[in-house]
Amino acid sequence: MSITEAEAAQLSFERPSGLWADAWDRFKRNPAALVGIVLIVVFILAAIFAAQIAPFEPNEQAGPLATNPAGPGGEHLLGLDMQGRDVFTRILFGARLSLLVGLVSVSVGLALGLVLGSLAGYLGGRVDFAIMRVMDLMLSVPGLLLAIALVTVMGRGLISIMLAVGIVQVPTFARLLRGSILGQREADYVLAARSVGVPGRRVLLGHILPNSIAPVIVQATLAMATAIIEVAALSFVGLGPNDPRLPEWGKMLAENANRLQQSVHLVLFPGLAIVFSTLGINLIGDGLREAIDPKLKT
Amino acid sequence: MLAYVVRRLLLMFPILLGLSLLVFLFVRALPGGPAIALLGERANDQSIEQINEALGLDQPVHVQYGRYLKNVASGDLGASVRTRQPVTDELARRFPATVELSIAAMFFAILLGIPLGFIAAKRYGGILDNASLVASLIGVSIPVFFLALLLKYLFAVKLGWLPTIGRLSLTEQLDHPTNFYIVDAIVTGNWSALRDALEHLVLPAIALGTIPLAIVARITRAATLDVLSEDYVRTARAKGLDPRVVDRRHVLKNAMLPVVTVIGLQTGLLLTGAVLTETVFAWPGLGTLVLDAIRFRDYAVLQGGILFFAVVFVVVNLLVDISYAFLNPRIRYR
Numbered sequence: 001m002s003i004t005e006a007e008a009a010q011l012s013f014e015r016p017s018g019l020w021a022d023a024w025d026r027f028k029r030n031p032a033a034l035v036g037i038v039l040i041v042v043f044i045l046a047a048i049f050a051a052q053i054a055p056f057e058p059n060e061q062a063g064p065l066a067t068n069p070a071g072p073g074g075e076h077l078l079g080l081d082m083q084g085r086d087v088f089t090r091i092l093f094g095a096r097l098s099l100l101v102g103l104v105s106v107s108v109g110l111a112l113g114l115v116l117g118s119l120a121g122y123l124g125g126r127v128d129f130a131i132m133r134v135m136d137l138m139l140s141v142p143g144l145l146l147a148i149a150l151v152t153v154m155g156r157g158l159i160s161i162m163l164a165v166g167i168v169q170v171p172t173f174a175r176l177l178r179g180s181i182l183g184q185r186e187a188d189y190v191l192a193a194r195s196v197g198v199p200g201r202r203v204l205l206g207h208i209l210p211n212s213i214a215p216v217i218v219q220a221t222l223a224m225a226t227a228i229i230e231v232a233a234l235s236f237v238g239l240g241p242n243d244p245r246l247p248e249w250g251k252m253l254a255e256n257a258n259r260l261q262q263s264v265h266l267v268l269f270p271g272l273a274i275v276f277s278t279l280g281i282n283l284i285g286d287g288l289r290e291a292i293d294p295k296l297k298t
Numbered sequence: 299m300l301a302y303v304v305r306r307l308l309l310m311f312p313i314l315l316g317l318s319l320l321v322f323l324f325v326r327a328l329p330g331g332p333a334i335a336l337l338g339e340r341a342n343d344q345s346i347e348q349i350n351e352a353l354g355l356d357q358p359v360h361v362q363y364g365r366y367l368k369n370v371a372s373g374d375l376g377a378s379v380r381t382r383q384p385v386t387d388e389l390a391r392r393f394p395a396t397v398e399l400s401i402a403a404m405f406f407a408i409l410l411g412i413p414l415g416f417i418a419a420k421r422y423g424g425i426l427d428n429a430s431l432v433a434s435l436i437g438v439s440i441p442v443f444f445l446a447l448l449l450k451y452l453f454a455v456k457l458g459w460l461p462t463i464g465r466l467s468l469t470e471q472l473d474h475p476t477n478f479y480i481v482d483a484i485v486t487g488n489w490s491a492l493r494d495a496l497e498h499l500v501l502p503a504i505a506l507g508t509i510p511l512a513i514v515a516r517i518t519r520a521a522t523l524d525v526l527s528e529d530y531v532r533t534a535r536a537k538g539l540d541p542r543v544v545d546r547r548h549v550l551k552n553a554m555l556p557v558v559t560v561i562g563l564q565t566g567l568l569l570t571g572a573v574l575t576e577t578v579f580a581w582p583g584l585g586t587l588v589l590d591a592i593r594f595r596d597y598a599v600l601q602g603g604i605l606f607f608a609v610v611f612v613v614v615n616l617l618v619d620i621s622y623a624f625l626n627p628r629i630r631y632r
Contacts, residue, residue: 032431141317142566152592238593
């Protein structure tokens, strides 16, 4: 039994859905991930429109200088700080800073990690050995301590803080990508590409990398949360950005850490800002991980 | 197995050597330098030169590194410029404090995390399961220092139940044969000091243990879910074994391998968390030692502290790898 050509022309084939379409389908059905999206959208909107939403300027003296500044209430939604600045305003502008810090430092870590990881994974041999031993070395120092050391050397400018936090993340990305590439390197499609004479660089960039990148994307999302917390932690140990006017959440919190009894709102609100933004990022990251690899339940 | 352990121990040497070079370069790269740190305002070209000569800093770098290595190998990490104490003495005094805190935090995380994750998996999809998922996600999103401050505010400032700073009240007298205060109190039979030391330990341990708790609970849940669907669990049930025995002997035991992996990884990360927790509770451990060293530009302490931190980190990771083999006979190290 066979079908005629006319019948065959009428048969419609559904295009097979790709990895990303499938992943998006699963992501959409994950309520936790959607909560994450909402949190992050709020966070991003706050960052973009800080100047429009905020009732004051971040460094404007909006109320009296006070050792025990007023808490939430009246025209100051989240209260005032000791310099009489509006806490709500500063938290809004802090979102800009945290977003910037997260994006830049993860980009630094990702870029360096991608280059080193793919070189190690693709070239193998001595290059692999050399790169991975340096990565091992970096991983043998606790992350925050490495960041502390780097900031101590490079100074407390915003740029060097972002660099330090980014560099700490390099080994994680490099290892992940290398492992992923090693898994792909011997795959049939790579052999096929090589055998038809695709040059090595294009095999790596055009074939292996796109197939190895999924776990790296998940990690990059989660690393944003780590970066935000790490910068706040640096501020907390007194190695935050040295410009006192910058409304960095960690620094706002740290400056008032020993005044819990008198003005808890100065610690509570910046802290909650950190918690909600990192929670949002973590929810999205987890959602992505489950969407990309449904076999993983963690 | 023994061959594996020996090989891993040997592999530690290049790592430690690399680390010592890293730390050495780090200290050389610090702005200022020890002469200026020592002299402060009184620094002038001549006095800087004198101090550099006395400290051997006028020598070529490779000569300096060689001497530094020799000193480190013979256990000499130099002396603190601030307290004039040998760095090794400082480390010996501070290290037990950090270890005590970390062990307490890990206890908290394991004792709560494993049962929580196990119950969540058994009630998969139920309210308890979802609640524990949310709780653990919040747990990993809270910065350690923020949680520490909240705990301090609630239980110490507001309720006044627990002390906020240090390891022991000033009113307590305690001898320190080991510098582990809990052990010291038990060994010397000093029960009021034991109670006091435990009270000081509660809040820092909870603060430091919360992130590991969240992670241990999640991994236990995931691993239990995996094992619950295994054939051998169904077989055990089918042949009529007591469900409690199945849970204990077949499910929990097999679910523990990934949990142990994570506990090991977390132990390393605890050291990072300890730096922050110690700051909040003025806990006289390694973390506060290193931070003070940065603040006062105490290079010898900083250098020794970071090196020591890293050594502990490397050793902990090695112990974790070795413990796998004991837990899972399927893993054979060669």
